[in-house]
Amino acid sequence: xxxxxxxxxxxxxxxxxxxxxxxxxxxxxxxxxxxxxxxxxxxxxxxxxxxxxxxxxxxxxxxxxxxxxxxxxxxxxxxxxxxxxxxxxxxxxxxxxxxxxxxxxxxxxxxxxxxxxxxxxxxxxxxxxxxxxxxxxxxxxxxxxxxxxxxxxxxxxxxxxxxxxxxxxx
Amino acid sequence: xxxxxxxxxxxxxxxxxxxxxxxxxxxxxxxxxxxxxxxxxxxxxxxxxxxxxxxxxxxxxxxxxxxxxxxxxxxxxxxxxxxxxxxxxxxxxxxxxxxxxxxxxxxxxxxxxxxxxxxxxxxxxxxxxxxxxxxxxxxxxxxxxxxxxxxxxxxxxxxxxxxxxxxxxxxxxxxxxxxxxxxxxxxxxxxxxxxxxxxxxxxxxxxxxxxxxxxxxxxxxxxxxxxxxxxxxxxxxxxxxxxxxx
Numbered sequence: 001x002x003x004x005x006x007x008x009x010x011x012x013x014x015x016x017x018x019x020x021x022x023x024x025x026x027x028x029x030x031x032x033x034x035x036x037x038x039x040x041x042x043x044x045x046x047x048x049x050x051x052x053x054x055x056x057x058x059x060x061x062x063x064x065x066x067x068x069x070x071x072x073x074x075x076x077x078x079x080x081x082x083x084x085x086x087x088x089x090x091x092x093x094x095x096x097x098x099x100x101x102x103x104x105x106x107x108x109x110x111x112x113x114x115x116x117x118x119x120x121x122x123x124x125x126x127x128x129x130x131x132x133x134x135x136x137x138x139x140x141x142x143x144x145x146x147x148x149x150x151x152x153x154x155x156x157x158x159x160x161x162x163x164x165x166x167x168x169x170x
Numbered sequence: 171x172x173x174x175x176x177x178x179x180x181x182x183x184x185x186x187x188x189x190x191x192x193x194x195x196x197x198x199x200x201x202x203x204x205x206x207x208x209x210x211x212x213x214x215x216x217x218x219x220x221x222x223x224x225x226x227x228x229x230x231x232x233x234x235x236x237x238x239x240x241x242x243x244x245x246x247x248x249x250x251x252x253x254x255x256x257x258x259x260x261x262x263x264x265x266x267x268x269x270x271x272x273x274x275x276x277x278x279x280x281x282x283x284x285x286x287x288x289x290x291x292x293x294x295x296x297x298x299x300x301x302x303x304x305x306x307x308x309x310x311x312x313x314x315x316x317x318x319x320x321x322x323x324x325x326x327x328x329x330x331x332x333x334x335x336x337x338x339x340x341x342x343x344x345x346x347x348x349x350x351x352x353x354x355x356x357x358x359x360x361x362x363x364x365x366x367x368x369x370x371x372x373x374x375x376x377x378x379x380x381x382x383x384x385x386x387x388x389x390x391x392x393x394x395x396x397x398x399x400x401x402x403x404x405x406x407x408x409x410x411x412x413x414x415x416x
Contacts, residue, residue: 009196015192024189025182034192041199100179110341121175122182147343153174 105155284411301328351410
């Protein structure tokens with residue numbers, strides 16, 4: 001195995017699970033997430049000699065997120081929200097209502113807004129970094145994040161949010 | 171009190187905690203990469219052989235004489251190779267349906283193209299899915315498979331699919347409603363672009379209740395114009411010239 005292959009193997013071993021989770025959050029389907037990740041890694045492997053010296057993770061993340069958006073748009077799946085497979089391990093149960101409503105609201109977001117939410121609040125990327133991933137302006141990230149959060153709040157209903165959060169801490 | 175952002179983080183953490191990359195992911199990536207490289211080589215070899223056949227003619231007799239070697243076939247190798255994994259098997263090549271010889275490309279399916287920008291010629295390519303079909307235009311000498319302008323047409327059942335896509339743009343407040351030549355439409359720069367491409371300027375135009383057209387400029391072609399306004403003007407000219415024969 002060459003040094004480059006070894007490096008790539010080490011990168012996959014270290015980061016694949018984290019990237020799979022980003023893919024899942026971006027597309028909402030486990031099988032599709034695995035496919036997105038494999039496709040992104042194949043592209044990365046082809047360009048590894050060029051990418052390996054920088055940080056490859058942002059590149060893979062960018063491919064995953066944008067491919068997820070492109071696929072969602074192409075398939076017009078917004079109206080056909082993927083069926084949710086219940087997790088093997090139960091989610092935290094202190095606020096199941098909120099989790100359910102929030103999950104469905106998150107899934108119902110348009111793909112780009114969902115991507116912004118995932119990148120900002122899951123990956124903890126700054127607005128500038130998020131803009132770089134999505135290939136758009138910081139202003140667009142701000143407006144998309146603002147719209148997404150407004151939709152989530154609206155879907156939940158402000159009372160629900162306050163109530164459930166209060167219950168969770170009661 | 172946790173904020174909505176905190177709740178989102180917790181939800182996402184809970185929803186993804188069970189997910190772990192497959193242990194054979196690296197192997198699949200490398201294997202797929204090699205299979206792809208082999209396919210590319212095979213296509214290149216096939217293309218060069220085909221070219222040799224066309225140019226030389228005579229040696230075709232020799233090239234086609236005798237049984238073609240098959241991978242793993244008797245006598246080709248002393249060791250029997252393992253059968254390829256299912257996901258290594260390239261899909262059987264199938265020729266997609268097309269619209270046939272379109273001549274200058276100014277009439278295809280149920281539409282007529284009244285205006286094309288200067289120097290653009292039919293790309294000698296089309297695809298026909300029945301309710302939707304498409305063809306493209308480029309410059310003489312452009313690489314095969316590239317395009318400068320592509321027109322998609324959606325009819326009957328495919329119109330609903332297109333309207334769903336348009337609704338997506340509206341939901342995300344991307345693009346804008348337009349009227350071109352007295353017909354309603356939607357203008358947007360599509361595709362975020364996996365490689366950070368600037369995007370594809372696109373005009374969706376309603377040709378009738380059961381027919382829509384999507385006119386797109388490739389990002390490369392769009393760069394030839396001085397600015398976005400010039401791109402839009404040219405897209406509109408093509409749209410205005412498009413007529414339905416449905």
